[in-house]
Amino acid sequence: MKVGYPQALLYYKYFPLWERFLGGLGAEVVLSGATTKNTVSMGTIAAESELCLPVKVFYGHLLELKDKVDTIFVPRFVSVEKKSYTCPKFLGLPDMIRSINDELPPLITPKIDLDKGWREYFRTIHELGSNFSSSKRKIFSAYRAGVLALRDYHNQLQAGSTPIEFLEKKKYRKVKKTGLKIGLAGHPYNIYDTYTSMNLIKRLREMGAEVETAEMLDDNIIKREAARLPKKLFWTYEKEVVGTVFHWAHTHSVDGIIYVLSFACGPDSLIQVILEHELRSDTALPMMSLVVDEHSGEAGLITRVEAFVDMLQRKKMAQLC
Template sequence: MKITIGIPKALLYYRQFPFWKTFFETLGAQVVVSPRTNSTILNRGLEAASSEICLPVKVFYGHALHLSSRCDYVFIPRIVSIEKDAFTCPKMLGLPDMIRALPKPPKVLTADFNAKKKRKYIRRALLSLAAPINNNPVVVYRAYRAALAEAKSFKKAQLNGHLTSDILASKAKKPVNNKEEIKIGVVGHHYNIYDSYISLNFLERLRRQKIKIETVENIGHEKIVDNLKSLPKEIFWTYEKEVVGGVMHWLNTKSVDGIIYLLSFACGPDSLIQVLLENEARKHEDTPLMSMVMDEHSGEAGFLTRLEAFTDMLRYKKTKSVAS
């Protein structure tokens, strides 16, 4: 009987799922994914997590607990860094320990990944993850190569203009339609944007208004890095670097009509980056930026009112520009 590996549909799922799914399945395991976030999963997370932590981590708690009785292991890697000059968010570093500290924790499968260390440490981490499934180094290497190929295909689809949520749902086969009236850059942590429950179905609401959506994942890494060079000080969080570089690319190129920044209440890095982005946006009045803060108490009515007011303003602005 195959060993089952549970992957929570939260946090790094929206960045790394294709890689890890391919890796574990090539090893011979069965991958089990938690369902989309719903009220039951959210409430389980709220009950288990400390009230001080951000909403996405509370959601992650709920997904991990949902999987605890449905698989042999819940996969929770400790991602310290994915590039040598920056770190991931502190919550990524502590997730395995935080879940293990629960009164009735799931069986956690984890390993440390730190791009600041030599490649041999990555090999050790992969072998450690594979040990309960298949400890043959040749098979592990083959699984790693297959996972890299899948991750490359995933990234290629993103650069072709497809949204991450569509790719993961296998809805990204058709060419991207560029006939929408206005184009909005949507920025924020991937789990804030693509979890339709905590974002109040944000992306679908934009699509219903016939709005073209572009995210940071659709921008090449080189463009993001180039736009960060003008900052007076380096940013030390990888995901925040992507957010800032993406927004500065849109502001400098004027390639979108407006920008919406989705962020979580109680997220330390988000709160700092928000100030930086709003200061940068003031220097580029042609491209409005709106920040929308989300937590478990977010009300749909107020959220929709702000969203509709922003998109109506962009349409009016574009119509006025064309007329003149």
Template structure:
């Protein structure tokens, strides 16, 4: 039996967990692959017009997955940390898909993820609905998830050791873990913290490979998932209250961490047009960057963003950082 996992949204963060879990249960897992213009066009045509680009892309991946698999995996994300929640679109994602993609009826696997404090989303009770759908025993679910959790913890360790999410995914696919991981080289002359949700930063089509473009310019990269959760949240303590959304807090907390990091020369915030939570995160990051005295810029992406515009913005920002750094060195000399 084939199950498709859409190569979109939180795929970039949780794929090793889900991939291992379903394979342990005997499913053939189908990865819908990187976003293409065709996938985006399918999603844009099916989704409501004013929804954000990441959901349109996800919808396109669902359509792609239904063409090659028996079922498609669309979890309902409510929360993984009390009292925070996910964006309402994540909470209603299975309903959005079933309401816009006709062929998805009866073919969507949508466990409800509503945890008080479980970033690993590894509680077997989350996936107990599989016992009713496919007849798995509770023991089979528990053993499969135990293996998946082990894999996911090792995957997160790769990121905490300095690998970006996409490079950690590549290591997972090749079976290269922390004991085989060589020290991450930092050969560039400047370092930029690239902040944003994983589905904005690592979707190579929508972000036009912003990470690779920066690396091609000789830039060292730091991202939010390299910062352990407890470190990110410790940086939020000076606020009277945290934001309502978990990954928004993670991105903001990591941003505050990097603004205090002497190695970081500047910050880029990658955000999708029309994202409500990101509108707030972006303003916080901009304000805190001004206070810290570090250059900050926003790359706002959607399905209409042109590559020329993106490259010009990136090159100008990198050039400005280099000039600023050279000016400081000249003053010292």
């Protein structure tokens, strides 16, 4: 069976797990491919205009897969830890998708809700695997292989690889380093999608900057830093962004921060205020916010990034003198 896997949203977080799991059960996993202008354009036409760009891009990836696969894998992510949840868009994704195009192949939509505990989660895994095999043993052995693949992926990311370098076996050209290090904050789909981010990581590297992202940090550090908020955030992925920026603010382990967020994203606009407040009150670490949507112009964005990097370089030189 050909199972379509949209290369968008949580692809950057969990693809190695699901690819190994589904592949281990005999499915042929077909990726929609990297985002292109056509993907964004199809997704934008299909989606409600007030949706955030990443969801529109996700729609585009579904449409890219439409005639190529027997089914499309779209998990309903409710929670990935106790008492915290994902963005409401992830909760309702399968329902929203069913309304955009009647010609899409059937969807496989396991409900991932770890707030309900591991027993319920493994019941979901079994039910999902039963679409491909009647052997419980085979299902859980494929799942274990998936968990190991995910662990290996995380290790590679913490060692400094980006998801794209790892998942697409790409190598970026080595560039002359200037000693400048930039923290790139934001959801993985905002910073690693080479089309919508306008290849930001590659461009920063070409400007001579070393780039650090949340995926390169230890999870425990991020959790500890996020726990400093006076009130607990209910959104898991936003907590990761907050914990990462708080860590950079405390340690000054980067020279500046670029925060990439989507236009029309409620959670991002809220944490943008928290981050700006933290950086204003605690440190003199500069942060630039880049808001992207389907109308963002490459020239304007790159000019802003170049000016920011230039300012950081001057600041660093002044500190060294």
